[in-house]
Amino acid sequence: MTYEDITAMLEEVGLPLAYDHFQEGEAPAPPFLIFLFPRSDNLSADGNVYQKIDELNVELYTDLKQPDVERKVEAVLDEHDIFYNKTEVWIPEEKLYEVVYTTEVLINADNDG
Numbered sequence: 001m002t003y004e005d006i007t008a009m010l011e012e013v014g015l016p017l018a019y020d021h022f023q024e025g026e027a028p029a030p031p032f033l034i035f036l037f038p039r040s041d042n043l044s045a046d047g048n049v050y051q052k053i054d055e056l057n058v059e060l061y062t063d064l065k066q067p068d069v070e071r072k073v074e075a076v077l078d079e080h081d082i083f084y085n086k087t088e089v090w091i092p093e094e095k096l097y098e099v100v101y102t103t104e105v106l107i108n109a110d111n112d113g
Helices: 003-011 067-079
Strands: 017-019 032-036 043-045 048-051 053-062 085-091 096-106
Touching: 003 017, 003 032, 053 067, 067 096
Parallel strands: 017 032
Antiparallel strands: 032 053, 043 048, 053 096, 085 096
16 A cells, blocks of 8 residues: 555544644644554665565544444454454543554555565
């Protein structure tokens, strides 16, 4: 997948979306999505990167618990055959729930997969 593939996939959810964060003062009202690649888990061969694999975090922020919105995010991930694990925390200082979908994606320079 490419960055553009991931962006297009997450836009299918229909929520405001940004990479890593919204600019200060431009954050929309919840719910909204953030995604980022916090680390890689590349495969090596002969001392070189054989296959680039990035961890992908998709973060859903809501002010109330919204299982229907979570199901919508999960439906898009499922539709694209994305295996994920899910965690959830309440962020008191933001007064927001953060539901994080963690997965790994094969990174391609082109749109072949």
